[in-house]
Amino acid sequence: MLCRLHFAPPAGALFPWLGPVRTLWPQPGALFAELERELRQEMERARQFMSSFEQLLGSGGGSAGRLSIAGDRAPGAGSDGFSVCQDVKDFAPEQLSVKVVGRKVVLVGQKETQSADEKGSFSYKYEVLKREWDVPEEVDAEALTCSLSAEGQLRIEAPKRALPAAPERNVPIQLAPAVAQVAADDSAERAKA
Template identity: 40%
Template sequence: MLPLRVWLGSSAPVPRLLGPGPHSLLAQLVGDVQTHLEEMERLRHSLLLAYPLLCGEGEGRRPRPSSRSLAEGAGKEPGSQAQGKDKFQLSMDVSGFSPAELMVRVDGRKLTVTGKQEKKTASEAGVCSHEYREIRRETLLPEDVNVEAVLCSLSQDGQLCIEAPHLALPAAEGRAVPIS
């Protein structure tokens, strides 16, 4: 293959790529991602601060401590979490599953909810139908939760409510330590 200078003619300059080089593009991309992550963290923090007001706690009322109020507070998400003063609460929609078809397991701080359901039907015409449903949801419990005292209940509307008390001493928050 001929060099670019010979191909274009010896007097023609070699064209340069337009725009920044690959290293500056990568740096720009990393900066953009970092900016988006910081904005998402600010929004998450704002939602955590607004949650009590949205639930009516800021008006002197205490919301009903049910799984339904937890699920409504989280919108359409599959599970919603709430940090109360005395306990941690988690709600998951498992409608269609019976307690016998569900299993909740705690390994360290990892909480796993699994459900398996199998239905077989046969019609008079000899047509067989086999339906199999399975769910699996995992979440990490906060460090200030007593994992030995996790309790579960299933409401009539199919909401699995998982509760655990906070430890006696809350986890210490990070702080800057001056250098002397």
């Protein structure tokens, strides 16, 4: 509600009897103090979320968001090869495809949902999930396997390539010129003695 003080000129030397001027807008200091308080609360909530997320990843339990990586390593080659786990519980197995394209593994999930209600309203929903992972050189991409758990976790794995056994061979030792000179001097001194 407005009163005559809202339309009055600012109080100063000309109008000392008016006192402080009231406006509809909040004081800038109060406004910024409120924004700062809300920002601090939001940052604290984000810190708590990241802390709990870090604990979840550290314990290895559950899936973190939509992508869960086996163990604490990044997707790629570990001591046992390549392994990733993707949450695909929103997709049926026939809606998923996994392809190896060069040195990449590509997962694509596509789903269409159509519905109509008794009032004649019609809705259509099309969802696409696409993920790509690089397959390291030391992993055998031809031996890639996929398995889908009852909980909707798709595990993509490939073993490391078996290194061929190297035949045994003798490696000759070559003497550098400085070492050859020292060896010649040692043999000359032994001959004098």
